[in-house]
Amino acid sequence: MSAQILDGKAVAAEIREKVAAQVAALKSGHGLTPGLAVVLVGEDPASQVYVRNKKRQTVEAGMNSFEHVLDAGTGQDELLALIDRLNNDPAVHGILVQLPLPGQLDEDLVINAINPAKDVDGFHLENVGRLSTGQDSLVPCTPAGCRILARRALGDLTGKEAVIVGRSNIVGKPLAQLLLADNCTVTIAHSRTRNLADVCRRADILVAAVGRAELVRGDWVKPGACVIDVGINRIDAGNGKTRLIGDVAFDEAKEVAGSITPVPGGVGPMTIALLLANTLTAACAANGLPAPTLS
Ligand code: GUN
Secondary structure (H helix, E strand, O other), rough: OOOOEHHHHHHHHHHHHHHHHHHHHHHHHOOOEEEEEEEEEOOOOOHHHHHHHHHHHHHHHHOOEEEEEEEOOOHHHHHHHHHHHHHOOOOOOOOEEOOOOOOOOOOOHHHOOOHHHOOOOOOOOOHHHHHHOOOOOOOOHHHHHHHHHHHHOOOOOOOOEEEEEOOOOOHHHHHHHHHHHHHEEEEEEEEOOOHHHHHHHOEEEEEEEOOOOEEEEEEOOOOOOEEEEOOOOEEEEEOOEEEEEEOOOHHHHHHOOOOOOOOOOOOOOHHHHHHHHHHHHHHHHHOOOOOOOOO
């Protein structure tokens, strides 16, 4: 039997609609328009696409979008000066510095220069620490999107075996914290994990976030498992064109899994929806208003 397809595009649209409704209420009730500043350094084509999409969806949700495009040779001091200005600008409630940064820039230093209350990526050490100790924090967007999709598929996640393949700071590690908070038993696997296929076969929730096209095969999936594919790999389609595929061999896995996210149209659209939600949350917090409920 073929798995239920987890339609991230539709769930993301639902979240964006709720965000837009609450933004409209904030504007009319409090004269407050949430603002998101996105900083892009250099001309990485994939990053340019992401930033363009973020801008469009921010404006569609009724928020202010502030875009700062700096050239690839920008120095550390110039970038830190911009972040300082954004930290002190009351119209800016969220700041996102698109990663990766060019090699001359120190990513850790830059991320930790962002005011944690405006850190809508949830990458600042303070937010990482708060998340891992169970305190309220701004939560990284892609992991938050993965958890919503897993909850939609399985309901209460208590007691589920979760295996996350990939240990990045952006996805693997924060997602482990989120699933732990939902009472899962969590394993983080990675490129050095022994018997990776066997480890994956234990999972009720199997998340692939390694950036290796179709690494996870159908026979790595436990029958009925929820499979969440975070990978976005552009491959040659053979006809002079390219296409996107995930870290999971979808056609194989969908015959075994209970539910599975497609690529594209699964986790990808959730990331920007959760970014908008975080910006709304940050704007509310900055103005002493309660956090919105969106999922
Ligand atoms: N590059 C890839 N994913 C992300 C993300 O979630 N946030 C930022 N800032 N950069 C990224």
